[in-house]
Amino acid sequence: KAGVTQTPRYLIKTRGQQVTLSCSPISGHRSVSWYQQTPGQGLQFLFEYFSETQRNKGNFPGRFSGRQFSNSRSEMNVSTLELGDSALYLCASSEPLSEQFFGPGTRLTVL
Amino acid sequence: AQKVTQAQTEISVVEKEDVTLDCVYETRDTTYYLFWYKQPPSGELVFLIRRNSFDEQNEISGRYSWNFQKSTSSFNFTITASQVVDSAVYFCALSEAGGAQKLVFGQGTRLTINP
Numbered sequence: 242k243a244g245v246t247q248t249p250r251y252l253i254k255t256r257g258q259q260v261t262l263s264c265s266p267i268s269g270h271r272s273v274s275w276y277q278q279t280p281g282q283g284l285q286f287l288f289e290y291f292s293e294t295q296r297n298k299g300n301f302p303g304r305f306s307g308r309q310f311s312n313s314r315s316e317m318n319v320s321t322l323e324l325g326d327s328a329l330y331l332c333a334s335s336e337p338l339s340e341q342f343f344g345p346g347t348r349l350t351v352l
Numbered sequence: 353a354q355k356v357t358q359a360q361t362e363i364s365v366v367e368k369e370d371v372t373l374d375c376v377y378e379t380r381d382t383t384y385y386l387f388w389y390k391q392p393p394s395g396e397l398v399f400l401i402r403r404n405s406f407d408e409q410n411e412i413s414g415r416y417s418w419n420f421q422k423s424t425s426s427f428n429f430t431i432t433a434s435q436v437v438d439s440a441v442y443f444c445a446l447s448e449a450g451g452a453q454k455l456v457f458g459q460g461t462r463l464t465i466n467p
């Protein structure tokens with residue numbers, strides 16, 4: 242099976258812009274989770290989607306949002322970008338109640 | 353609240369040495385899962401192991417072994433006869449049974465294996 246894929250791999254944006262990141266899960270996985278990784282805060286959970294419904298949400302402002310499509314692909318959106326949003330964004334997919342498999346990440350730089 | 357602590361920020365050893373990465377966790381749940389992930393320089397998190405809170409059996413997989421002790425809330429990871437390819441950042445993580453897909457990660461331990 243192909244692994245989790247994320248696009249794009251690298252992004253450079255300026256403050257105030259918005260960005261959309263995409264994640265394609267492993268075939269058959271219906272759960273998709275998103276994490277933010279920064280040197281200061283480490284790995285932090287953003288949200289999880291299962292069957293097109295947000296099932297869990299981390300402690301992030303409303304500027305961070307996501308959605309999941311019927312084919313389990315997921316997107317996350319960050320509006321009004323801030324310098325502190327610069328991070329590696331990781332997507333993970335899993336079968337219900339099973340371990341998560343991660344994609345290579347999207348490295349976002351906000352200037 | 354759940355919390356995972358990896359007190360060792362960085363470890364550096366010479367190849368073929370054994371090395372143990374420590375992980376201590378906090379949770380109020382009686383049912384939970386513990387994980388170890390490896391993050392090589394490429395950035396992708398690689399799944400290594402998952403244990404549930406009712407299974408305290410130690411596990412060995414090749415050069416890797418894991419010691420789970422509920423009495424001390426620890427889930428330590430040992431690499432035997434380390435190799436340069438083991439160099440990476442290793443993360444311990446915890447999830448509760450109800451929200452099993454929400455992982456709480458430790459800060460990670462950067463392991464460097466020198467030839």
